[in-house]
Amino acid sequence: EITEMQGEIPDDLPAGAFLRNGPGFFERAGQVIHSIDADGMIARIEIRNGRATFRNRYIRTKGYEVEEHAGKVMYRGPYGTTPRHWLLRGAFNTVTKNTGNTSLVYLPKQDRLLAGWEGGLPHNIDPRTLETRGVDTLGHLTDNRDIVTAHPRICPETGRLWSFGAYSGKSSKVKVREYDLSGADPVLLQEHTIRLTGAAVIHDCLLTPNWFIIIHNP
16 A cells, blocks of 8 residues: 555545556666566556555566576567677577567456557456466467557447557568457457568557558658
């Protein structure tokens, strides 16, 4: 429980919880980790009956567990973190880890909190205990190379989830997906592949009544 605070919690403030994630583990075995490469941590503040409670936990991804066991950095990070023990600083090793440190999306009917990362699948988190339940395949994405954006959109009119995965390379492609969230698990309604010219790094998307928009920077 949070006992030291300035001011007072308003009486008319509805009960509920605020959650956010972000990078949270910046050093391992004396090696500094780039802030964006750091393992994800979730913080949760709940306000109820005039009191505030706080809880936080690391997202226990496979990469986090491997490095906890090894006691040192074991993966390359997209923003420059490289294990010190790698030969030639891992010049030919492109293995990265899913940190789950980028965003949160709550699916109320599934009581599922998704911790996203730009280069892989989201992690399924218990929204109350913050326990990591494992990688979430959204019911059909079973390939570890599949990608789900960390910034999906939920249509306010249909309640459906719109997402995409950006696959970079000499000829990049984007897979756009629409999900029905009315049942116990997300159901894929449609998937379209868009092929792009040249390499592409696509971070976000927009949803309008008639269009799903992705921004392909030159």
